[in-house]
Amino acid sequence: MHYQLIAEETLINELKQKESQAKAFEVLVNTYKERLYWHIRRIVLDHDDADDVLQNTFIKVYKNIDNFKGESKLYSWMYRIATNESLTFLKQKSRKMGISDEELKNRMVENLQSDVYFEGDEIQLKLQKALATLPDKQKLVFTMKYFQEMKYEEISEALETSVGALKTSYHLASKKIEAYLKED
């Protein structure tokens, strides 16, 4: 069996035992915090929002670890929780502001110009505008593949979508983004 799988299995067992839970959870947070943060950040764009969603994601993971059946890998289960938490967060935000999802996405990109934790240049800002025009699934697949450099198999488990469908989404997203960036 692959070393990583054994390590993951051990970690899951430790997470489910009361006496080893605290230490194992700290290992889990330290192992996945950066990867999950960047995944969330690319959905919600704002750092403070990403921080809130990341903490909520780990709280959900902690509360539901006993229900984790091990049918998928631990990281893909956590990616699923992080994705759902991020998308739900944006839905609630648009409802609270009384605006549509599209309008919220446009405002999020506009806010980047004054965001101290966004150091993108003109082309990177245009990239965010292009990403905001994509359907959620295409945007997710693109950022997970292009920026997070995940394998199709990993994205497939996290988003519960076939590799074939992911490749199509990625191809479509790339073409749309390139076309958008070429526009004046």
Add this chain to the structure above:
Amino acid sequence: MKKDKKNSFNTPEGYFESFHDRLMDKINKEEGQPESIIPKSDGFTVPERYFDEVTPKVLSKTVEDNGKVIQLKSYRKFYYAAAAVAALFLLVFGLNWKSNAPIGFDDLANTEIDAYFESTEIDISTYELAELVPLESLELNDVLENDIEAENILEYLDETVEDIEDLNLDYSNYE
């Protein structure tokens, strides 16, 4: 300069580290694939030491929070006493209660309803509220603390509206 112990040849600094990137560039050029115009990074940054500080924050809300469980067992005898008192009250008042009518929404005092709305964060948008409450059943004075007379409204419009066309009034209904 890097030296190979077994022979006298050496390579430029960083030659092997950058070999893969240079090879891929060459393959792409030979296959005639233009380099993508999509930038390689997206420009996001995080505050300094954020990743060091987030772990204790998460742990304080999960593992450490879990340690503060209040032991319920020691209060058990008080629960029995409280339940006995509550049962006695129910028996006394229940027997003396002449009305058989079930408690309805109208029995709630307005202050209780107001207090509920003030203390509860209700996740409801103005659109949903508008769908819930039909416009025809609302009068302007229902949502205002002080009554406004038609005269005041006309006076306000007279002072603030420059062009009557801005109001988009359907004149045919007002003739």
